[in-house]
Amino acid sequence: MIAYSSPNKMLTAQTKRISISDIDLAIRRLWSNFHQDVSGGHTVMRACMSNLIIYCDNKDQAEYVGNEISAIVDIHPARVLLLIGNGQLKKGSIESLVSIYYTELNEGWQVCAERIDVIAKAEAVDRLPSVARAHLVGDLPTTLWWASRQPAPEAGELFFQLAELANQIIYDNMGWANPAKAVASMTRWVAAQQDSQVVHNLAWRRIASWRKLISQVLDPQTAPGALDSLSLIEIEHGPHALAMTWLLVGWLASRLQWKAIDGKKLSDSELVWRFQSKQKEIKVHVKRLPEGEPLLYQVLFDWSQADQPGRICFERLDHDRIGIVESLSTVPSRVFSSTIPIRSTLISAQLAQRNRDKLFEDALKASQAMSAVFQK
Template sequence: MTLKNGASNVVTQASERVSIAHIESGLGMLWAQFNQANSGGHTVVMRACMSNLIIYCDTPQEAEIISQEIAAIVDVHPARILLLVGNGKPSEGTIEARIAIYYTALDDGWQVCAERIDVISTAAVTGRLPSVARSLLVGDLPTTLWWASQRPPPTAGEVFFQLAELANQIIYDNVGWLNPAQGVAAMTRWVAAQQHTQIVYNLAWRRFAGWRKLISQVLDPQAAPGALHALHTIEIAHGPHALPMTWLFTGWLASQLKWQPVDGKRLSDSELVWRFRNNHQDIKIHVRRLPKGNPLIYHLLFDWSKPGHAGRICFERLDNERIGIVEALSTVPPRAFSVHVPERSTLVSAQLAQRNRDKIFENALKASNAMSAVFQQ
């Protein structure tokens, strides 16, 4: 059975179950069968693989969601995919494997753009997954670990640490973390301990890239003279599960503008306040969670008003494609900006091609950790 994958041109056949010991030979057989079936006449069958991508999930439900995104990723970045499920339900025994290949049509034939290996284990034998993954890596290719669990990576213990040792790059996503302060602190300590030996990347950073670009343009000293110097209040409203992303966003502002954290306070289950200090005055940031919506930033107000001078700008997300300036809450003319909300698969495939460390992100992460420290005082 051939399966079409959403809007992607990539297709795959139903996966086949194999024993752990016969994964490589099983993939070889799949490749040979595909080559034999499609290489007749002048048809060309090409095999492409740019990297290893290890994906770790805690549950079959997480793995099912990831499965819907793999085609879009390998369409852009061909890879050997190792999908590891640490608390799964094998058909028999405590651990099992399934294999499949992904392919797409070329002008003169076919391209096999991914070999996918699913390794599903019960919670009792999750510790075996790193050693299985190590034996399946294509040795001369870079390796990325995508930590798709909702647990902050270091809090997962040895499974994360051992998988991270296999990778040149670690991708994670802080959307949905249950304890943002604990997760931010744990992740920042772990990143600092690596001495920059690996590239570490948070998908949330690219997810709010549009906001960062917009704010940099609108509050540029040439566009809004004195605004950043006089800024004293920021209001942020976000959707459910987006507090960790908002935390990182605030860390970006603090690191770029050289603010020092003073204190933080939780006002309720849905509101908190941070206070920072620059060379001139205190800056108060009030964060509020909306009762419904996607894990996005929806509302952002900057206030630099002072006696005799009103200065405010308020942005709101209008839909998945646009952010607008709210006329009633702003002292600048209203307008709308094109700021697309990308799919997660787009974020991952884009990062797989970017293997340089991002100093601005790392500084934002450090500032986020300082914020978590004052918040727990």
């Protein structure tokens, strides 16, 4: 007898792992048992809007991602293939687990995901793309979520083969060990895709509230002359958030048509860029805080003139608010609503998107130019 969790929502076929050849049979058995146990004259509906392939480097990553799947498929039902490299197996080199996610509706039951975990030892990782291909639901769009901490192009054939299966690729630059090198390699690959695939960085959604806030407060109608006179930007971020900060600066450079002319590392926690605008040179000073979450904590803009000071400093106050720091600003203090989104929300929102984001791609190109001058 199968034990069902209360709605929301996971049903596991069995606790032991199965061979790859038994995946389809295990799913059919799971469906059959579910029908027998819960139908009772009610409808059991299958909801599936797309395929979601997720790649993780190891078991720890997979456990973390696995806890997010329920929230993702609750919003965007999908067949989920969770691929795990460097797995620990007692025998053989590649095995699988299957499960389904379900929820109770007024008129019956809805199965919103079929989940297939594929665990491979290091020597069998190259088999993961073929296993994924064989178990995709036909005629549905496919998204690859590259959940690895390794920048995608640096993974070589494994990533390229998985990417060929997808209409959309989602990646996250949080925690990259070498942001300058990683941004450069990822940007080159994205540029090479042209119109073939939608590529999305979760950092772009993470900085959405900052982009909106900066656009509103520094708008020429709100702060006349601020952008034309801007000379200094200072940014403080938490650990593992440099690549996200890099993208925010790239967005500013692309929108304001700045040219990156220099960049260097001042210490293990600080770096600086210089940009040239039509009017003047802009310095961007970025500092990593010794502790905290991977977030932007403070962003200061200075457009002071010899005869007139002009500054605004934004600071994250908590998980729900960003405020203007009165002591560091020449504009009135204000507080803005800005909730930090959780990753599952970012993923489910992006799964519904099928169009290329020109603003993101322009920001990525500017980030690439920043990498180029930084590496000289």
